Amino acid sequence: MKVLISFLLVAALLAISGSAQMNGNVTVAQGSTIEIASGNRTYPAYLAVGPGDASKPGVVLLHSFGGLVPGYRALADNLAGEGYVVIAPEWLTFGRPTQDEVVGQLIRDCISNLRSRPDVNSSALGLTGHCAGGRYTMLFLPQIEDLKSGVAFYGFPYRGGDNQTSPADHISQLDAPMLIIHGTYDRASPVSDIYRYAADLNQSGKYFELKVYQGQPHEFMIQNGTLSQSFPAKDAYWQMVTFFNRTLKA
Numbered sequence: 001m002k003v004l005i006s007f008l009l010v011a012a013l014l015a016i017s018g019s020a021q022m023n024g025n026v027t028v029a030q031g032s033t034i035e036i037a038s039g040n041r042t043y044p045a046y047l048a049v050g051p052g053d054a055s056k057p058g059v060v061l062l063h064s065f066g067g068l069v070p071g072y073r074a075l076a077d078n079l080a081g082e083g084y085v086v087i088a089p090e091w092l093t094f095g096r097p098t099q100d101e102v103v104g105q106l107i108r109d110c111i112s113n114l115r116s117r118p119d120v121n122s123s124a125l126g127l128t129g130h131c132a133g134g135r136y137t138m139l140f141l142p143q144i145e146d147l148k149s150g151v152a153f154y155g156f157p158y159r160g161g162d163n164q165t166s167p168a169d170h171i172s173q174l175d176a177p178m179l180i181i182h183g184t185y186d187r188a189s190p191v192s193d194i195y196r197y198a199a200d201l202n203q204s205g206k207y208f209e210l211k212v213y214q215g216q217p218h219e220f221m222i223q224n225g226t227l228s229q230s231f232p233a234k235d236a237y238w239q240m241v242t243f244f245n246r247t248l249k250a
Contacts, residue, residue: 031077036089038109039102045089045110046073048080049119057124057248058114060107061088062133065096069225072130075237078227082241083249085120087113091133100164104140111146124148124248128240131188131219135159138167138197142174149247151179151240154218156189157197168197171204179209179243181236183216211239 031048046068050056059079063072068090076086087110091103107127115122127150129137134155141150160166178201182194191212201208213220213232221233 031073031080031086034087034113036087036106036109036113038106041094043089043091043093043106045087046076048073048076048086048088050080050083050085052083053119055121056083056085056119057126057244058085058087058111058117058120058122059126059128059244059248060110060114061086062091062103062107062127062129062136063088064129064131064133064219064222065092066131066219066222066225067092069222071222071225071227074227075221078237079241079244082245084244085114085117100136100139103136104143107136107140108144108146111144115146122146126150126244126248128153130154130221132156134189135167138178138180139165139170141176141178142167142170142172145175147176149177149179149244151181151243153181153221153236154183154186154189155180156193158193168200171200171206174201174204174206177207177209177243177247179211179239181211181213181239183213183218183220183232185215186218188218209243211236 031046034045034047036043036045061076072088076088080086089106089110091106097103114120125146125148127137127141127147130153134152137150137152138155138157141147157167182191184191198210216232221228
């Protein structure tokens with residue numbers, strides 16, 4: 001399939017007209033805390049539900065190693081306001097998991113919760129995550145068949161650890177479209193690894209889209225625990241929303 005790779009030189013661009021604006025004209029949903037039982041443990045999770053009674057796509061949102069700070073809750077609220085039901089589990093509740101499958105099972109249990117809701121279209125489920133959550137998005141999008149698309153923010157495609165496989169090891173299993181969002185000044189996850197991952201995806205014939213923001217560091221969407229209002233952050237949000245609209249609402 002045709003691969004779309006787009007590069008953004010932030011200093012050279014004007015604002016994009018008609019894009020979704022965080023805390024702008026978009027309806028902002030109000031979330032609540034729920035519990036997700038997974039692996040004999042119970043995790044708190046943030047649930048944000050879009051307006052109206054119509055069936056909506058569902059999205060699981062994974063925070064970074066910094067935890068479920070207010071910025072991620074705001075992001076879930078904004079995405080819900082676009083017409084989604086969003087669950088953001090606090091996957092670090094019991095510390096950093098030593099096995100990737102602990103998070104994988106939590107994602108699956110969040111999906112089960114979404115599928116049980118009458119206001120969720122169970123055939124339109126997505127996954128997104130930041131930093132470590134971006135790595136888990138890259139890792140489990142190929143492994144969980146219920147997921148129809150995913151958006152990975154500044155993930156780690158070649159990181160395994162503790163005898164775990166890396167996301168790149170599962171490229172052959174990837175059937176769902178994926179959007180990758182990254183910054184060129186990312187020291188934690190060098191953009192060179194993202195270009196390499198893109199080349200591997202392309203060679204395998206897997207559909208993906210890549211948005212690279214020149215000069216942006218790791219975790220540029222969430223700054224000091226809050227949702228950034230910078231142009232790159234707003235544009236990255238718009239890229240995520242329009243990608244999910246195309247892959248989950250079409």
